Amino acid sequence: xxxxxxxPEKCIACHSCESACSNLYFKEDNVDxxxxxxSDGSTPPNMNVCNQCQTCVAACPTLxxxxxxxxxxxxxxxxxxxxxxxxxxxxxxxMRTVFGAKNPFKCIACGVCTKSCPTxxxxxxxx
Amino acid sequence: xxxKLLAEFKYDLAPVVRGYNRRTLYVNVGxxxxxxxxxxxxxxxxxxxxxxxxxxxMWQGVKxxxxxxxxxxxICISFGPLCGNTSYPGSGKSIVTTISPLTGIPVDCNVGGxxxxxxxxxxxxAIELQGKSEEDVIVYIDGDxxxxxxxxxxxTEINSHIFAEELIKEFADxxxxxxxxxxxxxxxxxxxxxxxxxxxxxxDKRRKVARLKQAGRGGTGTVFRDKGIKAMVVKYSGxxxxxxxxxxxxxxxxxxxxxxxxxxxxxxTQCHMHEVGTAHLMEIMNDYDLLPIRNFKYGQMPEAIGxxxxxxxxxxxxGMADGCWYGCSLSCxxxxxxxxxxxxPYKGMPVCVDGPEYETAAGCGSNIGIFDPKDVVxxxxxxxxxxxxxxxxxxxxxxxxxxxxxxxxxxxxxxxxDLTWGNADAALELLHQMAxxxxxxxxxxxxxxxxxTLFAEEYGADPNFLQDIxxxxxxxxxxxxxxxxxLAQQGGYTLALKGPQHDEAWLIFMxxxxxxxxxxxxxxxxxxxxxxxxxxxxxxGLCKLPWNDIEPANNAETDEPAKVPEHVQNYVDIYxxxxxxxxxxxMLVRQSERVYNFQKVFCMRMGKGRRIDDVPPYRAVxxxxxxxxxxxxxxxDGQLKDKIGVDPSGKSxxxxxxxxxxxxxxxxxxLIDAVYSRKGWTPEGVPTVEHLKEIGMxxxxxxxxxxxxxx
Numbered sequence: 001x002x003x004x005x006x007x008p009e010k011c012i013a014c015h016s017c018e019s020a021c022s023n024l025y026f027k028e029d030n031v032d033x034x035x036x037x038x039s040d041g042s043t044p045p046n047m048n049v050c051n052q053c054q055t056c057v058a059a060c061p062t063l064x065x066x067x068x069x070x071x072x073x074x075x076x077x078x079x080x081x082x083x084x085x086x087x088x089x090x091x092x093x094x095m096r097t098v099f100g101a102k103n104p105f106k107c108i109a110c111g112v113c114t115k116s117c118p119t120x121x122x123x124x125x126x127x
Numbered sequence: 128x129x130x131k132l133l134a135e136f137k138y139d140l141a142p143v144v145r146g147y148n149r150r151t152l153y154v155n156v157g158x159x160x161x162x163x164x165x166x167x168x169x170x171x172x173x174x175x176x177x178x179x180x181x182x183x184x185m186w187q188g189v190k191x192x193x194x195x196x197x198x199x200x201x202i203c204i205s206f207g208p209l210c211g212n213t214s215y216p217g218s219g220k221s222i223v224t225t226i227s228p229l230t231g232i233p234v235d236c237n238v239g240g241x242x243x244x245x246x247x248x249x250x251x252x253a254i255e256l257q258g259k260s261e262e263d264v265i266v267y268i269d270g271d272x273x274x275x276x277x278x279x280x281x282x283t284e285i286n287s288h289i290f291a292e293e294l295i296k297e298f299a300d301x302x303x304x305x306x307x308x309x310x311x312x313x314x315x316x317x318x319x320x321x322x323x324x325x326x327x328x329x330x331d332k333r334r335k336v337a338r339l340k341q342a343g344r345g346g347t348g349t350v351f352r353d354k355g356i357k358a359m360v361v362k363y364s365g366x367x368x369x370x371x372x373x374x375x376x377x378x379x380x381x382x383x384x385x386x387x388x389x390x391x392x393x394x395x396t397q398c399h400m401h402e403v404g405t406a407h408l409m410e411i412m413n414d415y416d417l418l419p420i421r422n423f424k425y426g427q428m429p430e431a432i433g434x435x436x437x438x439x440x441x442x443x444x445x446g447m448a449d450g451c452w453y454g455c456s457l458s459c460x461x462x463x464x465x466x467x468x469x470x471x472p473y474k475g476m477p478v479c480v481d482g483p484e485y486e487t488a489a490g491c492g493s494n495i496g497i498f499d500p501k502d503v504v505x506x507x508x509x510x511x512x513x514x515x516x517x518x519x520x521x522x523x524x525x526x527x528x529x530x531x532x533x534x535x536x537x538x539x540x541x542x543x544x545d546l547t548w549g550n551a552d553a554a555l556e557l558l559h560q561m562a563x564x565x566x567x568x569x570x571x572x573x574x575x576x577x578x579x580t581l582f583a584e585e586y587g588a589d590p591n592f593l594q595d596i597x598x599x600x601x602x603x604x605x606x607x608x609x610x611x612x613x614l615a616q617q618g619g620y621t622l623a624l625k626g627p628q629h630d631e632a633w634l635i636f637m638x639x640x641x642x643x644x645x646x647x648x649x650x651x652x653x654x655x656x657x658x659x660x661x662x663x664x665x666x667x668g669l670c671k672l673p674w675n676d677i678e679p680a681n682n683a684e685t686d687e688p689a690k691v692p693e694h695v696q697n698y699v700d701i702y703x704x705x706x707x708x709x710x711x712x713x714m715l716v717r718q719s720e721r722v723y724n725f726q727k728v729f730c731m732r733m734g735k736g737r738r739i740d741d742v743p744p745y746r747a748v749x750x751x752x753x754x755x756x757x758x759x760x761x762x763x764d765g766q767l768k769d770k771i772g773v774d775p776s777g778k779s780x781x782x783x784x785x786x787x788x789x790x791x792x793x794x795x796x797x798l799i800d801a802v803y804s805r806k807g808w809t810p811e812g813v814p815t816v817e818h819l820k821e822i823g824m825x826x827x828x829x830x831x832x833x834x835x836x837x838x
Binding site for chain 1 (some may be wrong): 158213214252306332334366367369376377378380381383384387388391446447448453454455456734
């Protein structure tokens with residue numbers, strides 16, 4: 001399974017990963033639109049990102065969520081009716097949305113954030 | 128299928144605005160007239176939508192003497208301004224109304240499935256079906272192109288589990304688009320009996336079958352078939368989170384997500400809806416002596432362990448997204464997959480059975496003495512596909528079985544059927560007879576009220592005994608809760624406008640178990656508030672279950688836990704977020720009060736709906752037979768002593784029963800006095816002109832009917 005793995009002890013909470021993610025998918029630098037979220041209120045920082053556990057896939061009423069051959073949970077926006085039940089069941093609060101948008105969003109383990117991380121605190125791995 | 132096009136009507140597609148289309152669809156299947164009618168501000172202000180629109184349209188369509196099978200009788204299906212949003216759980220309900228063949232007054236059914244939201248998003252706030260077609264027809268709404276068509280229906284198979292699926296496949300654009308089509312259908316029993324229903328489908332993408340949700344009560348299927356309608360079909364492919372065009376999508380989403388999370392956190396320890404749906408109630412009802420057993424004689428028996436919810440959990444496929452509309456995370460509509468019936472025309476064929484829900488498990492199980500869950504599943508399956516209401520089937524069969532056990536019926540009179548308690552083969556054969564239109568099943572399928580008259584006239588049975596044990600009021604069979612020990616629930620059942628269904632008020636725990644409403648005034652307040660609050664779901668196109676079948680973790684600490692205040696506020700918030708109109712918890716009740724009183728006056732217009740009609744059979748109030756009294760002798764003797772001040776010692780059971788009956792019947796009458804007064808009605812049960820003015824339901828046509836009864 002392809003997954004973005006986090007190493008909080010290495011994280012310096014620079015938030016570069018959030019910028020890289022939201023810039024790629026939403027064309028803006030906005031943590032509310034990043035699939036990975038760094039909370040720096042604790043030591044080490046809390047790094048929240050999808051672990052591809054697939055709980056949301058079973059809850060989706062339209063089969064808009066599916067698992068790719070690499071084990072990554074993917075959202076098919078054309079099937080999604082924006083009910084957010086996937087967010088309701090997500091055990092790690094890693095399915096995300098911006099209220100007012102039509103669809104939720106999540107990490108698809110693309111790895112763009114890893115290139116921006118100065119401390120190797122995130123890595124794409126194949127478990 | 129080789130269909131002939133009989134009529135066609137094109138209309139302009141336009142987006143829903145803040146929950147409304149502002150037009151309704153009229154279809155006369157007799158004249159083949161198809162018309163778009165505007166929705167006025169007055170309709171929205173006074174009738175809101177959903178059941179309100181249904182009743183308003185139906186009032187214009189029928190006459191004072193319209194019967195269920197008069198051509199002008201209508202079937203109305205409406206959806207409400209909140210219906211079809213995909214954000215808040217339980218938002219996909221249709222409300223079906225018609226003049227009922229069982230009661231002669233309007234019946235209203237709140238039903239899931241995808242038909243309502245798709246019909247709404249096709250451009251209609253309500254659908255009115257009138258007239259009678261000489262040949263069988265299908266009414267088709269194409270919400271993608273803006274077209275309504277009436278087709279001939281030469282189809283030979285009309286039982287819903289097959290017919291709905293055939294129509295979905297026929298009208299879908301391609302095999303990967305079945306989910307965009309929904310069907311309203313009934314079954315072969317609707318050609319022969321009155322205790323029938325309509326099935327509203329949704330395509331289950333995981334199971335790849337048409338699931339069926341029932342507009343169950345009052346014989347809607349019989350009216351449908353009497354009109355020569357085999358099915359209604361809708362296709363709509365454009366659903367998105369904002370199709371209902373809410374004024375404030377972020378608030379709607381936020382409120383929905385809050386409830387999704389609450390359900391995810393709480394369902395496993397509260398109602399277990401994900402696992403077993405409403406059948407979770409089986410052992411709870413049995414534990415509290417509330418599960419109807421043997422025609423509501425008893426509320427508890429050791430045998431009921433056979434229908435424990437764990438038995439149904441084991442039969443239901445687990446882990447499915449079982450919502451009857453998108454966005455319902457409560458997911459209560461469970462299904463038994465690959466079930467092979469052991470009887471009837473589909474014997475041995477694997478089928479998907481929707482349910483059993485609690486009402487079915489109790490009505491088609493314990494109430495007729497059946498305690499094998501697989502028998503219940505089979506009765507459930509055949510009821511659904513034949514278009515029979517499981518509640519009325521259970522209560523009518525229970526009545527027939529008690530008559531059989533009492534010698535009123537025998538094998539000669541039942542055509543050879545041995546209707547002893549628990550005979551599942553005989554119960555199933557009754558169903559098959561209803562579908563074929565032969566045998567004693569046709570008699571049972573006419574409902575309890577008809578059977579009471581028939582058994583007295585034909586077989587010389589004591590009409591008073593039949594009245595006592597025949598669990599119907601206004602002509603509708605009771606749903607499946609014991610009300611003997613809850614005075615408030617006796618009122619909840621008997622005062623329900625359409626007949627004794629629990630959807631207006633379910634007060635048993637508040638009243639009997641927790642003793643939170645001890646006085647007549649308390650009970651009257653509950654019998655005012657809860658029917659009004661619950662009526663609101665039917666105005667908006669919502670389901671009742673996400674209101675109190677999941678509760679916030681801190682609900683018990685609130686001032687009024689029975690009302691679930693946080694969820695009431697959710698409804699206020701989502702109404703405002705969708706319609707942009709002002710709302711608070713008081714305005715919500717006022718919206719309902721207008722429509723509720725309109726329905727009350729509608730019943731009076733059709734000849735029922737006053738105090739003389741709010742009469743429970745004594746079985747709903749107390750023990751009819753000595754065996755019932757003796758089975759709970761300590762309870763009843765204790766009540767004689769503590770509540771009535773009579774020493775039971777030395778008295779015969781018959782004497783004690785008489786005293787108890789007089790007391791309970793008097794209590795019931797005192798309750799009715801208190802409730803009528805609270806509701807703004809005269810002691811005869813007629814809304815006063817002052818009250819109608821106060822709530823804003825003083826339309827001239829309403830006052831004209833009321834004045835007939837106030838003179």
